[in-house]
Amino acid sequence: MTVDVxxxxxxxxxxxxxxxxxxxxxxxxxxxxxxxxxxPLVPEAARACPVGAISVGYLG
Incomplete structure (x- = not known):
């Protein structure tokens, strides 16, 4: 998983x-x-961001 703020x-x-x-x-x-x-809480935290600053990508 890749995560960026x-x-x-x-x-x-x-x-x-x-x-x-x-x-x-x-x-x-x-x-x-x-x-x-x-x-494992990264996707939930991304959804909680009020301005959508967190992007989550899945490698695979």
Whole structure:
């Protein structure tokens, strides 16, 4: 799985880190940052992003 946070779109709401703290954290500027793209909660966190800044791709 590939996971990307578009920092041009991210508003720093923190829903990704709240939904999947093992997968995301907020960096020093407050933007969502990928910690573990293999975390099973990544898709749920992507759906929780209020501005759709997280893209998830599946390899295969």
């Amino acid at each position: 578009n920092k041009d779109v991210c508003i720093g709401a923190g829903q990704c880190a709240l939904t999947a703290p093992g997968a995301f954290f907020q960096d020093d500027d407050g933007y969502g940052t990928v910690r573990d793209p293999a975390d």
